[in-house]
Amino acid sequence: MEIMSLQNTRVKEWAGLQEKKHRDRSGKYIVEGVHLVQEALQAEADVECLAYDLDKGMPAELKGLLQAVQGMEVIGVSAAIIAKCSTTNTPQPVFAIVRKELRGVEAVLAKPDSFVIVLDGVQDPGNVGTIIRSADAAGADGVILGQGCADVYNPKTIRSTMGSLFHLPVVEGDLGEILPQARERGALLVSTSLQGAESCYAHDFRGSQWLLIGSEGQGISPATAQLVDKSILIPMAGRAESLNAAMAATILLFEGMRQRGM
Structure with missing residues (x-):
């Protein structure tokens, strides 16, 4: 699957996760960068979807992990979408949307x-x-x-x-x-x-x-x-x-x- 438009409703939803009110309402959060996405996948966190920069391709570190994850969407996106959804000045070419786990004390x-x-x-x-x-x-x-x-x-x-x-x-x-x-x-x-x-x-x-x-x-x-x-x-x-x-x-x-x- 590919998404290229900044106006896409899912892109707007992803970008909204930079704000607490949207994270609280949706029960989801965003994880940016190869290392953190890798950690989330290895820990079997509840990853809804993984978005990567189509021009740069899927990072090599993540390729081997994708087969093991059930029910996760993998979506190719534009660099502009990566930038819109990132909170850093130099965005990394991948991010994941993760569902919050209701952890009890x-x-x-x-x-x-x-x-x-x-x-x-x-x-x-x-x-x-x-x-x-x-x-x-x-x-x-x-x-x-x-x-x-x-x-x-x-x-x-x-x-x-x-x-x-x-x-x-x-x-x-x-x-x-x-x-x-x-x-x-x-x-x-x-x-x-x-x-x-x-x-x-x-x-x-x-x-x-x-x-x-x-x-x-x-x-x-x-x-x-x-x-x-x-x-x-x-x-x-x-x-x-x-x-x-x-x-x-x-x-x-x-x-x-x-x-x-x-």
Whole structure:
């Protein structure tokens, strides 16, 4: 199948997925570039269709994956359509439309000794994506996004995950409901604070631990802070006042990984 017109209704629908309201309404999102499309196909994500630049041809990295995917349309399009549907200045010659998976928190809660990162009001899509990538790298069991976080399906968030979005559960939900359930199942709820009582290197990360990361400016919300069991400190030798959310999360995740013997 081929589509060449920018006025085609499907092209307009694809381009609309750059906006959250259209992603929410359709239950779909767009994944751009060879690497991310490859990750989506390898993870058996629910890919509705794959569009590629007809003039450049199907990228070699994807050819071998296409036979294994059932029920996915493959559509040749013009470079102009690729550009219209892309959020980058130099669009890659392929994108995919993926249906959202309704991921419940139960899969994360059910894991014994779960190691989870929880985001509370982290608004920067690059930070949210980087934290998902770090959680994947450190062998975490999931990432929970509370209200006020950047949309996980924002194209910038997806790019920042570098495909890790497809490797572990990423769940959006109400922390006021989720965190008490986690504690009931034995999780220790730990946040970072400049006033933390203990260094993150002295803290024992073994057992079920849910690490809370707050917004870049305000930290975790007062409501979330009331649910926290322990606050720890990332010690700093230099003069920087604080670390960005993704850096702080990564330090905690990797110290946790080291101690847990992953």
